[in-house]
Amino acid sequence: MRQSYSQSRLSAGAQARSRPAGLGPSAVPLTIVYGPCCGGKSTYVEQHRQPGDLVIDLDVIAGELVGKPICRERSPALLEAAIDERNRRLRDLQRLDPAKVGRVWFLIAAPDHADREWWRAQLQPEAMVLVSASVDECINRLIADPSRFSMRATMRQWIVDWHNRYRRTAGGTL
Secondary structure (H helix, E strand, O other), X not given: OOOOHHHHHOOHHHHHHOOOOOOOOOOOOEEEEEOOOOOOHHHHHHHXXXXXXXXXXXXXXXXXXXXXXXOOOOOHHHHHHHHHHHHHHHHHHHHOOOOOOOOEEEEEOOOOHHHHHHXXXXXXXXXXXXXXXXXXXXXXXXXXXXXXXXXXXXXXXHHHHHHHHOOOOOOEEO
C-alpha cells in the first residue's frame, strides 16, 4: 500500500503524529482548506475569515514555537512539536464555545482522497475547500517568496508531488 502524502514527507516521529487519536466533531463551524504548497490556502483563509475565527496552520504554529509570525523551515524536532501543538488544538475543537469562536479554518495539503476522508470522518467539517493553482503558478509563487528561499528545492518537490498525487473527488470546492 502506498504511503499517504503526509507520511511520505515526514520523519518517523512526525509520521506517528500525522493522524492523531482523540479527535471528534468540532463544536463550532469548521472548514478544512486543502491544497498544494504555494497554492493559496493562507490567502484564501485571510480573505474569508472573520473576527473571532481561529486558524490552525502548521506554518503559523511552528512560527509561534520559535517566536516568528510564520516558520516554514523546520527541523524534525520543531516539526514534531508543531504537529503535537496542532493536534492539541484539533482535539480542543470539541470543547470550543460557539459564543466565543465563529469558525475554525484548518489548513492541510491532503492530495490523497484517503487522507481527506480520514480528516472528514474525524472532524466532521461543515466544508472542505480545495485551493490550488497550477504547478507552474505554485512554483512561481515559491520563487517570488523570500521567506521560502532556504526551502525552495524541497518545497518545489512537494508542489510537484502534490500535483502528481491529487485526484479530484466529490465534496471539494475551488
